[in-house]
Amino acid sequence: MTTLTDLHQSTRRRFAAANLETPDLDARLLLEHCTGTTRLDLIREPGRIATPAQAAELEKAVARRLAGEPVHRILGWREFYGLRLALSPDTLEPRPDTEALVDLVLPHARATAARKGTCSILDLGTGTGAIALAMLSALPQARALGVDISEGALATARVNAAANRLADRFETVLSDWFERISGRFDVILSNPPYITDGELAGLARDVTRFDPPRALSGGADGLDAYRTIASGAAPHLDPDGLIGVEIGSRQKEDVAAIFREAGFRPAGEAKDLGGRDRALLFTL
Incomplete structure (x- = not known):
């Protein structure tokens, strides 16, 4: 025995x-x-x-x-910001580093909700729904729209919203970034793909074999998604709103320059638990 x-x-x-x-x-x-x-x-x-x-x-x-x-x-699941989130082949595993982005933007979102009675959130590349659902769990007045190019990812996000009793404040839309998005939001958030093409082959095998490649690859310099987000965000951001992005640990200056050139001003930054640069906030 x-x-x-x-x-x-x-x-x-x-x-x-x-x-x-x-x-x-x-x-x-x-x-x-x-x-x-x-x-x-x-x-x-x-x-x-x-x-x-x-x-x-x-x-x-x-x-x-x-x-x-x-x-x-x-x-088949991983915890993020106190929420148990189901995984699927179409989603990244949410990692603790991403919680730095949630912590960074929450004070602004709370202030917005206190002023307006609500806070509208757009989560670009939502995957499991981790970022949007973490925001909703911390902010009962908020509503969120999760956007992804993968219907499989959106299905997983909806399962997670229902499992965590957040489905009544969470919607999804199949879209290539802003392509099918209308309206303005108080907060736009994203953990976009930011690994350079050259770095992909050197990632750990548990990442390269099990995380969806298009959720990892940020192009030759790892910055393609930031250019797309920065160039398309302004028409969808409330004048008093904020946009927050997760970044690679060596991308702070490059990402800041991309948003500055698109007309945004820096509004905050955060490091992860390892002390590495991990999240940036911008405003118009």
Whole structure:
């Protein structure tokens, strides 16, 4: 008979031997997922016996992880800003670094909602809906429109809105950036693709094999999406509104120059938890 502790320890050893970055965390998350248990269960009942079906399910998950599939792709979800978000092949995994953009724009959005009684948000390249839904969860007066070029991504975003009880304030539209967008918004946000074509091949295999390429590639210099957003945003931004974008850690000056040339002024910036430049705000 095999206990939960046995399974956790053996899985952790296999992941460590494979030089995975977080073997203990990966092992725990997969164990909990495949056995329907929690971290507290492992602490309280380390001798609990795993069923043969649970052990077999874990073995399948371990094989997928050892083949390079990210843990959260195996789980099918990832947490972002306190929300549990389903993933799909059409979406990026939302990462903690992107929370810096949400934190940066929230004070402005709250002030707008206090002044107007509402706050309209446009999320370009919404993917899982992470940014828009995080804003809605923190700001009950807000409404958001999620835009993506992938219908599969929009379907995933709608599932996430419903699962987090935000569907009544979240809509989606299939559009290539601003192509099918009308009206003005208090806040325009985006985590656009910003990896240069030359850098794509050097990304970790769990990124290149499982994240959609068009959500990563920003063109030869990684700045194509910023040019598109900056050139098209003004007609869709309220005169007192803000536009916020996530950036690569070495792109601050280049992105600022693109928006400045399009008539925008800097309105704020933020670093991620690693101290790297990660988000910029602009206003007209």
